[in-house]
Amino acid sequence: MGAPEIFAATAARAGRCAFFFDFDGTLGPIRDDPGSVQPAPGIVETLGELNRRLGKVVIVSARPADFLRERFRELPDVAVFGLYGLEVQRAGGPVETDPSAAPFVPIMRDLADRARAELPAGTLVEYKRIAVAIHWRTAPQVGPEVEQWAKERASELGLRLQGGRMVLELKPPGQRDKGTVLREETEGLSCAWYFGDDLADLRAFAALDDRAAQDPDFLAVRVAVANAETGHALVEAADLHVDAPEDVPGLLRELLAQAP
């Protein structure tokens, strides 16, 4: 199906669709300082309209749920899944943490302290309560050393590793990821779109593939936000693609123009 057919098939399923979005590199631009990132222009308004007119909007990110909620305060009905689904904050409710992750809080705090003490200058350590992301965007030369250190700590502490865009993340060992969120949150629906830019988003694409294989009437739409860092894998697995977070509102406005 090309874009016009996808838009029409989605509009025909209005009210029975969900739209899932990764945050960094998808809704927000890539910046050196992770703490400074805000949604790209037009994102909040367009997601609000999508949520009202076509189907529920859900954010699924490796960021903490609190960080995401601060950026989408104007959309209180939109659920935010943080830390790959280990946290969720739904309309007006508190942030809920997966019980399996709670014992990892002190482990991650110690790990972040240790990373700051042991890794070379230029490394940026992002402590996220139940995960630690180690960045080398401003010092690419330290990447191999960070990767080696993180592999050793993951094996020593029984943690999982998740690679990303000039970042490696240590997280708890359970199976929860963006794919499991997609599987749960598409139950009872006829259509879902997922927008992503990074390797972890391939799991969400795969969950949509599975859902469509089980139900031939289910419309699954994978949208890649293309970038040289992730490479071709995501674009090749996608139905549609845009070139930057700034282009996401334009694509959604084309879709909304078909909405009933």
Ligand SMILES: O=P(O)(O)OC[C@H]1O[C@H](O[C@H]2O[C@H](CO)[C@@H](O)[C@H](O)[C@H]2O)[C@H](O)[C@@H](O)[C@@H]1O
């Ligand atoms: O699931 P996501 O919402 O895509 O989160 C993935 C990682 O995003 C952030 O790091 C990335 O964006 C930063 C800000 O632009 C950038 O400096 C960094 O190089 C990127 O990897 C976030 O800081 C990480 O915690 C997330 O794992």
